[in-house]
Amino acid sequence: MKTALTSTALAAVMMIAGAGLAHSETLTVATDPSFVPFEMMDQKSGEMVGFDMDIIAELSERAGFDYEVRTMDFNGIIPAVQTGNVDIAIAGITITDERAKIVDFSDPYYDSGLQILVKADQEDVTSIDDLSGMRVGTKIGSTSFDYLQETLGETSTITPYPGSADMYMALLGGSVDAVFYDAPNVGYFSQTRGKDKVKVVGPLYEGQQYGIVFTKDSEWVKPVNEALASMKEDGTYDSIHAKWFGSSSDE
Template identity: 80%
Template sequence: MKSVFTSAALLTAMALTGASQAQAETLTVATDPSFVPFEMLDQESGEMIGFDMDIIKEVAERAGFDYELRTMDFNGIIPAVQTGNVDIAIAGVTITDERAQIVDFSDPYYDSGLKVLVSADQEGVDGVEDLAGMRIGTKIGSTSYDFLQENLGDQAEITPYPGTSDMYMALLGGSVDAAFYDAPNVGYFSQTRGEGRVKVVGPLYEGQQYGIVLVKGSEWVEPVNEALAAMKEDGTYDEIHTKWFGSASE
C-alpha cells in the first residue's frame, strides 16, 4: 500500500511540475485596439481580430507558447515591453534604430510607409510639402508624428491623437485639414468609413517595416523568427495577408 501512495504522490508532483512549466509558457502580448485592419475589436464576439491577431496566433502555435492579450494605447506599448510589463507586442510597430536600443524586434513581417489623407474635395495637396500652413492630424508616439515634426515643424499645426478613430473623425469634422499615418491604415479607412468623403494623395513616405516587439534579450526572438520564416515558406503568411488586404504581399 505504501508503494501505491508513493507512486500516486510522485505522479501528482509530476503533474504539478508540468502545470508549472505550462504556466511559464504563457506570455503577455500587448496590442493597440485601434489600428485597423491589423487589430480591432469585433463588436459581435467582443474579441480582437485582424491581420496582426492572425499572425501572432500562428506564431505562438509554432514557437510553442500560449499568450494572454492585453490592449493599450499605442504610445504605451514600447515602454510596457521595455519595462517587462508585457513580454511581446504586435501592433504595426515600425522597426527603428531608436526603438531597437531598448527592445528587441523580430525579423520584419510587413512592409509599410506613410501616406497623406485629405477630404475628397480638397485641392492643391499632392504631398507633405503642400501641408505647410495647414492643420494635420496624426497619432501620438508614431513615426508619422516624428516625420511631420522633422519635415514641417512650426510650418504646420500638428495635432497628435491617442487613437486613429479620433484622428479620422477630426478630418471628417473639419478640425484638421489632413491626416498623416501608416499607409495600410489610411488606405483601409479611405475604402470603408471614409469612402467618398476622403482621398489618399501623394507618394509613399519612408518605406518602413513592422516587427514583433520583444523584451530586450528575450529568449523568444529566435523561435518567433523561425515561426515567421516557416509561415512565409509554406504559404501561411500569404493566406493571412490575402484575407485582410485582398492579395498576397509577395
C-alpha cells in the same frame, strides 16, 4: 534489461512531459485596438481580430507558447515592453534604431510607409510640401508624428491624437486639414468608413518595416523568427495577408 526498460520508460515520460511544456508558458501580448485592419475589437465576440492577431496566433502555435492579449494606447506599448510589464507587442510597430536601443525586434513581417489622407474634395494637396501652413492630424507616439515634426514642425500645426479613429473624425469634422499616418491604416479607412468622403494622395513616404517587439534579450526572439520564416515558406503568411488586404503580400 530491467535498467534498460526503466531508462526507456523514463525517456518516454520525459518526452511526453516536454511535449506538454511546449505551451506551458503564457506570454502577455500588448496591442493597440485602433489600428485597423491589423488589430481591432470585434463588437459581436468582444475579441481582438485582425491581421496582427492572426499572425500572433499562428506564431504562438509554431513557436510553442500560449498568450493573452492586453490592449493599450499605442504610445504606452514600447514602455510596457521595455519595463517588462508585457512580454511581446504586435501593433504595426515600425522598426527603428531608436526603439531597438530599448527593446528587441523580430525580423520584419510587414512592409509599410506613410501616406496623406484628405477630404475627397481637396484638390490643393498632392505631396507633403503642400501641407505647409495646414493643420495635420496624426497618432501620438508614431513615426508619422516624428516625421511631421522634422518636416513641417515649424510651418504647420501638428496635432497628435491618441487613436486613429480620433484623427479620422477630426478630418471629417474639419478640425484638421489632413491626416498623415501608416499607409495600410489610411488606405483601409478610405475604403471603409471614409469611402467617398476622403481620399489618399501623394506618394509613399519613409519606407518602413513592422516588427514584433520583445523585452531585451528575450528567449522568444529566435523561435518567433523561425516560426515567421516557416509561415512565409509554406504560404501561410500569404494566406493571412490576402484575408485582410485582398491580395498576396508579393503584389
